Every structure is written in structure tokens, then in C-alpha cells.
Amino acid sequence: MISFFLNVYEYDVNQFLTFLQNHECSTELTKTQVRRFIQYQLGISNQKPxxxxxxxxCLQSFTKYSILEKYLKHDFMTGIETLKTNDELLVYMKLPDLQ
Structure with a gap:
């Protein structure tokens, strides 16, 4: 189970890095680049919130780790908030409906 989460984490970070390379972003990471990535994912890639x-x-955790390990000097995720989601509760069938 842990390896699944590590693979998803790695996939997300690689997806962000690929976006940066494909869009010729500078080596200095900024909030603007993250916002462009989010817009790209929601628009063209049709990602769900x-x-x-x-x-x-994932990017917030990656940034915190990178700062802690001194790979980065500043937190480029500062000010980036999660998106609002439709938190509808699932409707379960009741036993009489199931029968």
C-alpha cells in the first residue's frame, strides 16, 4: 500500500516537472508557474478537483521536504490553496431497496 502512495507521489511531482520543461519555465520556481500548472491540469488535462x-x-509536501533538506531556499507553494470540491455525500441503498 505504501508503494502505491509513493508511486502516485512520484507521478505527481514528475507531472509538474514535465509541465515546467514543456512550457520552458525558468529554473526559479514561482507561484505563477504552479497556478499555470493547475489551470493546465484543470483545462486541457481535464483533471477533477x-x-x-x-x-x-503533493507539491506542498515536496516543497517542505526540499526546504528542510536545503534543496530549495523558498516555498513556491505559499499562497496556493486547494480547490473547492463538491462534497456530496454518497447515497447508500437501504436494505428494503436492496431486496
Whole structure:
């Protein structure tokens, strides 16, 4: 189970890095680039808000780790918030309906 989460985490970070390379972003990471990535994912890639929130959370964790390990000097995720989602509760069938 842990390897699944690590693979998803790695996938999300690689997706962001690929976006930066494909859009010729500078080596200095900024909030603007993250916002462009989010817009790209929601628009062209048609990502759902929940999936995008996972990517945002992943990038926030990646940034915190990178700062802690001194790979980065500043937090480029500051001010980036998760998206609002439609938090509808699932409707379960009741036993009489199932019968």
C-alpha cells in the first residue's frame, strides 16, 4: 500500500516537472508557474478537483521536504490553496431497496 502512495507521489511531482520543461519555465520556481500548472491540469488535462487537490498537497509536501533538506531556499507553494470540491455525500441503498 505504501508503494502505491509513493508511486502516485512520484507521478505527481514528475507531472509538474514535465509541465515546467514543456512550457520552458525558468529554473526559479514561482507561484505563477504552479497556478499555470493547475489551470493546465484543470483545462486541457481535464483533471477533477479532488485529483488536483492531491497534486497540490503533493507539491506542498515536496516543497517542505526540499526546504528542510536545503534543496530549495523558498516555498513556491505559499499562497496556493486547494480547490473547492463538491462534497456530496454518497447515497447508500437501504436494505428494503436492496431486496
Amino acid at each position: 479532488r485529483s488536483m487537490n492531491r497534486k497540490i498537497s
